Amino acid sequence: MRYLVWLLALSLALPACAQRKLPRKAKAIPTATVSKTQEPVLVYQRTPCYGRCPAYTATIYADGRVEYDGQRFVPLLGKHTLSLPPAQVAELLAEAKRINFSSLADRYAGHTSDLPATIITVHPVGQPLHAVYASEGIPENLQGYINYLNGHLDPLAGVNVDK
Numbered sequence: 001m002r003y004l005v006w007l008l009a010l011s012l013a014l015p016a017c018a019q020r021k022l023p024r025k026a027k028a029i030p031t032a033t034v035s036k037t038q039e040p041v042l043v044y045q046r047t048p049c050y051g052r053c054p055a056y057t058a059t060i061y062a063d064g065r066v067e068y069d070g071q072r073f074v075p076l077l078g079k080h081t082l083s084l085p086p087a088q089v090a091e092l093l094a095e096a097k098r099i100n101f102s103s104l105a106d107r108y109a110g111h112t113s114d115l116p117a118t119i120i121t122v123h124p125v126g127q128p129l130h131a132v133y134a135s136e137g138i139p140e141n142l143q144g145y146i147n148y149l150n151g152h153l154d155p156l157a158g159v160n161v162d163k
Helices: 002-017 086-098 140-157
Strands: 040-046 055-061 065-072 078-083 118-122 130-134
Touching: 040 086, 055 086, 055 140, 065 140, 086 140, 118 140, 130 140
Parallel strands: none
Antiparallel strands: 040 055, 040 118, 055 065, 065 078, 118 130
């Protein structure tokens, strides 16, 4: 019994003798300024439904880089970096400007719970960001823009646009 008491005392005392590392002084790390080309100019998200609706998010940059995240019912699942020609990105933004995207309401939704939604965020370089959530009661010009984006982005996701 005495042996166990000494063993317990020793096991508690040894860690106290260990050297402690003093915290190092933090080195000043210059804060990197995010250039405007590193900010997304368009984010396009198709949300899931209770059925087999394709669900993915495409974050598009002015240089043509597309950060893609396939979530459900798309052939390309997971996170991938894809690309579009920069001229095509400019066309996507020009179409948003043509339909006066920035003047659209923030939300077009009803009370149906099974409908997929489309969330579009347009943020042209040097201009304010505007996001729209659309699931039902969508105006014709916005539905046309959604169809336009589907036609350009669904092939990147491997979604069959003929369906």
